[in-house]
Amino acid sequence: MSDDEQETTRTRVPMPIATLSDPHLGDAAKHPSRVEGIIALIFVLGIVMTAGFGAAYWQNWNPWIIGGTMGAGLFLLGFGLTAWGKYLMPQGPFVEERHVLAGSPEERGAMSAALVERSAVVVKRRKLLGGLFALGAGIFGIVAIFPLLRSLGPVPGTSLDRTDWRKGSLLVDSNGRSVKRGTLVVGGIMTVYPQNFEYSPNGQATDQTVLIRVQDSDLVTAPGRETWAPAGYVAYSKVCTHLGCPVGLYEQQLELLVCPCHQSMFNVRNGAVPQFGPAPRPLPQLPLYFDSDGTLRAQTGFDQAVGPGFFERTTTEKL
Amino acid sequence: MGPYGRVGQVVDELDDRLGIAKGGRVFLDKIFPDHWSFMLGEIALYSFVVLIATGIFLALYFVPSTNQVIYHGTYKPLRGQVVSEAYESTVNISFAVRGGLLVRQMHHWAADIFVGSIVVHMARVFFTGAFRKPRETNWLIGTTMLILAILEGFIGYSLPDDLISGTGLRIGYSIAESIPFVGSYLTSFLWGGTFPGNVIIERFYLIHVFIIPLAIAGLLAAHLGLLVRQKHTQFKGEGRTETNVVGSPMFPTFMAKTTGFLFMVAGATALLGAFAQINPIWQFGSYDPSKISYAVQPDWYMGWLDGALRIMPSWEFAGWGHTVPLEVFLPAVVFPGLIFTIALLWPALEHRITGDNELHNLLDRPRDRPKRTAAGAALFALLFVLFAASSTDVLANYFHLSLNFVLWAFRVLTFVVPIVVAFVTYGICREMQGVQGIGKRKRAVIVYRSAEGEYSTVTAAPRPDDEHEELDPEPVPVRIDIEPLANGPQAANAESSPTGARRVTR
């Protein structure tokens, strides 16, 4: 297309030409040449730093030198460029008119008409098809959830209700060593697992149990638990009933198990009942006994689900 | 070759194919208001750029796998220990990959700055009322990006599978589990079974490097697109109206300043990554569900939830064969859900309360809207108290107070402080509204005493630097005379430009 054709199809607008002396185009700085010199210096420093970064990386110097030179180089170059933009480029102020985003009432009417009237043509005339498609889309939406959600994992079932502790489970530490009558002294604490589960992450997560020697003689933590803590060895689930953190913090003289995450405090002498903090339930207690070799074993598993609460959890602890 | 040389040729060729000339010129002329607080969103934008760049680097070396391996690397206290591959690859990045530790730390610092700058930017938008019509959609997009950024950060620092972030995951699992009806199903699906399972790192990796960045990028494009289309808001002032924008032009000024700022954000992140250690996972060790450290904290943007969880009383509802752990569900699910819902609905709420349906392109000064400012200040005060509450143990240790006392104090402060802050803020705003010339430097007053002993005052002349002449805003010039004609003002003639350019029409 030639120039002449272009001119006839577009509207002509008077075009003011500005000169460089226009203050809108002028430098914001009072001493532009001095500012230019400073910015030039900053750029030179930035280049030196960037080159330094190259050298530092190539020579594998300390991370802080690699990072320091890279950061300084980037920062200085950016600083110089921004200063150039702020002090030496046209600041204006310039004005631009906001064009009204909204269309005219006629345009709006036309759009609404298209939506309402044309869809009425469809819906009024082909109700059956519209309804069927809507039904199909809805069913697809529901069914699509299956691969998106259901395939991800199993339903919880009873997986949250039980641990691997059973009748006669041997208590072992993280190295597989069993516990004898004389292993812990009063005030001692260790983490134990059922034998063969001390290495698996899933076992560690749910089966972890703290074993504390509170005294030398049998300890009764609650009515009905007379045999649960022989020779003062008492075992509680280590999974906090608040949010599942391991309750590994034991204060010997206060006889308190404190959860390190949100500071729930459990009294070890009376069945790990929470004395303070957000935990809602006591830590489940594992009943123990000494077998004929004098090794510590579990009488049964826990009498309830361990760890934090969930909707299907049915047992409530009564003390 | 035309009068604009090779550049003109390129413009012509591109215009023939893409039609960029007309829109491009408009784009180059775009005006950006210059107030400093309008650049806070750019901190977020550029830290996102840094996150993408550093993230690509990290993704080349990270192994998202929970398979157990034995560490044989350079860090002695880990040698021979059984760790997950994810953890091993992260320690590898920190010690064996050249620049790896720097990039890892840059990535983490940039993430903290990203969320922080979004909050600061959101606060600016809130307190100046920029979310009002026609910008409610942008507010929704922005709030959604905040939620995604927080999630992204949590998932990101959980990827190395170290002791501290693993504990955070255990807590996240328990929080999800606490949701009535669906909690245990949700966690079983997401974790592929009970905690810890062996798929969560792989799944989180996919979410962290693909799904959420894609979502944020898309929302970001929409956010910026709306900004370009609706144009930026501006404060009231000389020559500024509801129907114009006053400021500096896109090209060259704004482009220079914003590109420079990108370099500076990247540079600042690199300096932080070089000199300040963050998340030293080799000290923490690999995650073991039976190990725990005291004084474990989530990253700062999750701190408010940690504080809420700590101070919540231990209310658990158990009955009719079911349990609803309210001490988890309320502070960690209901409370943030409420906060974010109110945030999303705020433009609609304010519209309902004020009945204001006008288009607003001019911003409020916070003091001009005392109720909104007080509400926002109260929310920030609440969040701040909760942040502080997540450090109860550190505070008790530092000030030698009983931990129990500190916890009770925070239970009280959570309610008292926001209310007090709301009233005080409201009062300050009302006062500031009533004060003449507030924010402007006061002029000195000269006191005269007449012979009779009468005192009178005269305002002194303004100091030389206090007076500042602002030019009237003008449209961006279409053409600039780089070399004016020897014969003076006649050059200002549209028909004959000294450079002999062909006529351009709008």
Add this chain to the structure above:
Amino acid sequence: MPDARRRQVRRTQRRRLLLPGGLLAIAALGFLALVVPAVSAQASTTDKTGKTTTLGNSIKSCGSLNLKGVSTAANSGNPVTSTRLVCMDGALILYGNSSITYANPPASFAAAGKLLFDQTCASCHGSDANGVSPTGTATIGPNLQGVGTATVDFWVTTGRMPATDIAAVEAERKPPKLTNLQALEVAAYINSLDPSVPAVPTPHLKGANVANGASLFALNCAACHTITGAGDALAFGTNAPSLQDKKVTAQQVAEAVRIGPANMPRFSGNLSDTQVRDIVAYVTTYIQHPTNPGGAGLGGVGPVAEGFIALLLGVGGLALICFWIGERA
């Protein structure tokens, strides 16, 4: 030469031999009396394989010993199950194994120890160290009889004792009032009242496995002391002290683990001497001298400090830059 003179000379020569010879004989007998039982005691407890033999007899030869403070598990700081055991004069001198040896200060220290005790400790612990007031029957302080030398040495060398604030929930570490030697003297005195265990441990750090130590530290210690050993406030005004403090010595760490001071649990049979030695090695190296390759450690307290820096320096600093770049209204 006349006979009288010759007789005189012979008598003098005999006297010159008698005194030194007699003294020598007494010395030889005394030496034998001291050394032979000691040597025979050693010979009877360690043979070439380092295994214990005739333990029962040897431990009996240590006199009455209060074994309340230790577990029966092997290599857990129990003299009975140690591979090394030295008793002398009915007193336990040394026991342990190649990882940690436990030794009591010499019994001769007890006299000086009693003087120091009467000056510094008796006002709270009673003149008989049983916690009973010197002037009556009221209990005024903890009973120290039977606590063992390691306990006394730990509390005194860390400066926690003598306590200056009786009302405090837990005594804090502070500059010690008694020197290390004086601490041992007081320990010897306390031990003389009721000989007990554990004795003062000396961990042998050469050949320690710091990886094992790191893993054990995470399982047993980090729950109170934090994973970086920074320490923190616990319940009801108690606290776990910082292990990053370089004044904490290897000996004090080993002592604390074995005696369980204040609210710290007592680790006996659940940690063998080798495990304790590995933990001590890890604490004195990587806890007290973290490598911090990433830059400033920020106190090792984790995301709280990091958040402060990110918000104040990061966002705040960049906002200040925005303030510079842009206009003010």
